[in-house]
Amino acid sequence: MRSSSNETRGGERLGRRGLLKRVSAGGLSLAGIAALGSAQAASNADSDPLTIVHGTQFHGRFGSPKGPNVARYATVVDELREEFPNSALVATGDDVAKAPIATVLRGLHVVDAMNYLDPLAAVVGNHEFDYGDFILRRRMGASTFPWVSANLLAGPERAIPGARRGLIESVGDVTVGVFGLSLLEPAEYVYYPPGYRMVRATRTAKAAVARMERAGVDYVVCASHLRLGGSKEIARSVDGIDLMVGDHEEHVLSAPVEIGGTVVNSVGAEFGQVGRVTIDGNGLRDSARVAVSPDVAPDPGMRRIVRKWRRRYGVQNPTDGDTIVSLAP
Numbered sequence: 001m002r003s004s005s006n007e008t009r010g011g012e013r014l015g016r017r018g019l020l021k022r023v024s025a026g027g028l029s030l031a032g033i034a035a036l037g038s039a040q041a042a043s044n045a046d047s048d049p050l051t052i053v054h055g056t057q058f059h060g061r062f063g064s065p066k067g068p069n070v071a072r073y074a075t076v077v078d079e080l081r082e083e084f085p086n087s088a089l090v091a092t093g094d095d096v097a098k099a100p101i102a103t104v105l106r107g108l109h110v111v112d113a114m115n116y117l118d119p120l121a122a123v124v125g126n127h128e129f130d131y132g133d134f135i136l137r138r139r140m141g142a143s144t145f146p147w148v149s150a151n152l153l154a155g156p157e158r159a160i161p162g163a164r165r166g167l168i169e170s171v172g173d174v175t176v177g178v179f180g181l182s183l184l185e186p187a188e189y190v191y192y193p194p195g196y197r198m199v200r201a202t203r204t205a206k207a208a209v210a211r212m213e214r215a216g217v218d219y220v221v222c223a224s225h226l227r228l229g230g231s232k233e234i235a236r237s238v239d240g241i242d243l244m245v246g247d248h249e250e251h252v253l254s255a256p257v258e259i260g261g262t263v264v265n266s267v268g269a270e271f272g273q274v275g276r277v278t279i280d281g282n283g284l285r286d287s288a289r290v291a292v293s294p295d296v297a298p299d300p301g302m303r304r305i306v307r308k309w310r311r312r313y314g315v316q317n318p319t320d321g322d323t324i325v326s327l328a329p
Helices: 030-034 070-083 100-105 108-117 133-141 201-214 228-237 300-316
Strands: 007-009 012-014 050-054 087-091 121-123 166-171 174-181 219-224 243-245 257-259 262-265 273-280 283-291
Touching (some): 050 070, 050 219, 050 243, 070 300, 087 108, 087 166, 108 133, 108 300, 166 201, 174 201, 174 228, 201 219, 228 257, 262 273, 262 283
Parallel strands (some): 174 219, 219 243, 243 262
Antiparallel strands (some): 007 012, 050 273
16 A cells, blocks of 8 residues: 555656656646647557556445445555556546435535545546536535546537546556546436537547547547447447446446457446456456455545544434534535
């Protein structure tokens, strides 16, 4: 485990996620990437491998004290990031809401835990909107990591407030472009704000890949909150995506699948296991599903975060008597 949230390598500052931030403090937006159109597309055939650690949808929960939980999950995530070079965590959506503790705390506790985990990016899932657009903007504003969605827009080509359509970051010795795809079913899920615009995922993905290839990235990663069938269709239809992780339907794949040169993987919901996929210029190199078992030692920092918010939940959600409390937005 790291002794602090920041380290140095070769005189350069690293965050908990293990990124060498050679691009910018927050990565490039897709609009910024488009300005790099004169750059030559880079082949990843000779690039070092990339490892993406990806997990499960939190659903506003911290997990069971005696079973899989976010503190043990944090231990597994950090061990994988330390074991594999050029590695980063990607969060797969539906994290802020829907458990009772999340309803009381309005997702404040989840953002605190995710900030500690320090993912490379988190895709915007449909349950992020459970407490309304205003609350979500507040939660995104408190996040120290970027939220991404390339196909859920607030204008013709404008990302929703607080999020980006995509970004470019250096992960160790490789450069990675990441974009997000959100669930495209507003008729089924009513919490998307009425002014938001849903763009076809295939068209969005093609545009994102083209911009990132012009910027010369080594790898393109999609954080997907589509249904698994939708992710597979994107893999079949869009060239240039090296890896897609995540699934709205919470499937647990026994192993990643390769479709048209794209590796697709999903490991379910709520802390039971963490996925690890390593890719190189030839596609899938190897992968693993690591169980978050009761034998895993809880991360001390994350355990303190859990205790803090569970105490606050107990105060704001008393079991005896009638108490009027003010819920923070």
